[in-house]
Amino acid sequence: MPGLNFDYYQRNQFLSAKGFGQPMATSTGTTIVGCKFKGGVVIAADTRATAGSIVADKNCEKLHRLAPKIWCAGAGTAADTEMVTQLIASNLELHSLAQNRQPRVITALTMLKQHLFQYQGHLGAYLIVAGVDPTGAHLLSVQAHGSTDIGKYQSLGSGSLAAMAVLETNFKEDMTKEEAIKLCADAIQSGIWNDLGSGSNVDICVMEVGKDAELYRNYLTPNVRAEKARSYKFARGTTAVLRESVRNILDVEETVITFNSNDAMEVDA
Amino acid sequence: MSLRLIPDNNQVSSISTTTFGEAAASAPGLQDILKTGEGPLNLASKVNNRHPLEGRISNWEQTQYETRLETYRRVFGAGEPIKRTMELQIIESTDFKPSLLGGSDPLHKDILLNRDSSVTWEDIYKGGFESGNNVKDFHSELENKVGI
Numbered sequence: 001m002p003g004l005n006f007d008y009y010q011r012n013q014f015l016s017a018k019g020f021g022q023p024m025a026t027s028t029g030t031t032i033v034g035c036k037f038k039g040g041v042v043i044a045a046d047t048r049a050t051a052g053s054i055v056a057d058k059n060c061e062k063l064h065r066l067a068p069k070i071w072c073a074g075a076g077t078a079a080d081t082e083m084v085t086q087l088i089a090s091n092l093e094l095h096s097l098a099q100n101r102q103p104r105v106i107t108a109l110t111m112l113k114q115h116l117f118q119y120q121g122h123l124g125a126y127l128i129v130a131g132v133d134p135t136g137a138h139l140l141s142v143q144a145h146g147s148t149d150i151g152k153y154q155s156l157g158s159g160s161l162a163a164m165a166v167l168e169t170n171f172k173e174d175m176t177k178e179e180a181i182k183l184c185a186d187a188i189q190s191g192i193w194n195d196l197g198s199g200s201n202v203d204i205c206v207m208e209v210g211k212d213a214e215l216y217r218n219y220l221t222p223n224v225r226a227e228k229a230r231s232y233k234f235a236r237g238t239t240a241v242l243r244e245s246v247r248n249i250l251d252v253e254e255t256v257i258t259f260n261s262n263d264a265m266e267v268d269a
Numbered sequence: 270m271s272l273r274l275i276p277d278n279n280q281v282s283s284i285s286t287t288t289f290g291e292a293a294a295s296a297p298g299l300q301d302i303l304k305t306g307e308g309p310l311n312l313a314s315k316v317n318n319r320h321p322l323e324g325r326i327s328n329w330e331q332t333q334y335e336t337r338l339e340t341y342r343r344v345f346g347a348g349e350p351i352k353r354t355m356e357l358q359i360i361e362s363t364d365f366k367p368s369l370l371g372g373s374d375p376l377h378k379d380i381l382l383n384r385d386s387s388v389t390w391e392d393i394y395k396g397g398f399e400s401g402n403n404v405k406d407f408h409s410e411l412e413n414k415v416g417i
Contacts, residue, residue: 001327001396002390002391002394002395002396002397003326003389003390003391003394003396004326004390004394005394005396006319006320006322006323006326009318009319009320009323010314010318010319013318087388087389087390087393090388091387091388094386094387094388095386095387097386098386118325118326118329119322119326120321120322120325122322
């Protein structure tokens with residue numbers, strides 16, 4: 001059938017019943033936050049992707065672009081957030097070209113929520129959508145089943161409680177851009193340190209009214225791997241060579257081909 | 270005449286041997302395995318233990334379409350849905366390209382159904398011959414279309 005395929009459902013059920021479990025989908029675990037400030041909105045995310053209890057990606061990108069000035073942070077199943085975001089980004093671009101207008105954040109939100117509702121939560125995409133459009137700056141969130149929220153500060157993911165604690169304590173209305181960036185970075189760090197599903201670095205994206213969006217990839221890297229105590233490289237000559245034999249795989253034959261000067265320009269000689 | 274947002278549960282309560290495939294010419298109680306080339310059909314697997322989303326997704330567009338036509342009928346009168354259905358049927362009856370060559374170009378249908386400025390999973394995962402699925406051969410398809 002065209003579209004997302006359900007053909008292997010019965011086969012997978014049968015295999016699970018026989019004891020061959022399904023592979024773990026890479027989940028983003030995650031801490032993602034968004035925060036409004038005076039004249040714009042900032043979103044931030046950590047960069048760890050997990051597959052069960054293994055870290056699948058130490059530095060993955062969770063901030064996706066829906067439009068040049070509309071970005072979203074995704075928690076849940078990594079493939080679902082990535083693919084749904086790209087699909088909606090394409091639709092948003094086509095829509096804005098057809099309407100000859102800048103895309104709006106609520107358009108992206110409506111497209112996402114209608115799509116996710118159609119799939120009844122089986123597409124595990126929990127997103128914080130934020131951006132600036134001709135109506136101003138917006139911060140919204142979508143759950144996998146299709147419900148949406150509006151707010152001045154939001155957090156989603158397994159580290160959302162740790163991040164929300166920081167946001168609730170330090171949020172105030174009409175912050176400056178620097179204060180908002182610091183607040184979001186602190187909230188993500190709280191998730192990084194206190195939640196197993198989040199870790200590594202902090203990514204930030206700032207969207208201000210009247211300016212281009214700015215993505216700070218690896219804005220903070222509080223988890224750089226410590227330098228090894230010694231150099232573990234082997235010095236040249238550590239391994240003694242006992243015997244050397246060279247065998248030519250190809251037989252190289254050199255011949256000289258002369259080109260006559262009068263028919264040097266002949267194409268088919 | 271109902272306005273549905275979500276497709277109805279389409280769990281069938283009774284099926285016949287021809288519900289999931291055409292009957293073979295020589296053995297009317299079985300599917301035509303030679304033509305489809307897929308092997309004996311397990312009818313139970315076609316009916317039971319299907320993914321809960323499958324029916325919902327395959328009927329979604331059709332349900333939305335019917336609700337829209339019903340709304341047009343209530344607001345603009347019976348002429349609106351009849352005219353729109355007629356235009357779609359004109360396209361369906363005049364367009365033909367075999368599935369083996371990729372199926373007919375959806376340009377006209379997309380314009381009529383207001384799908385020319387959107388992308389769905391069906392546009393990415395087309396599910397036709399190119400993706401390795403078994404499609405009907407040219408002769409059976411044309412026979413179906415013409416109504417032989």
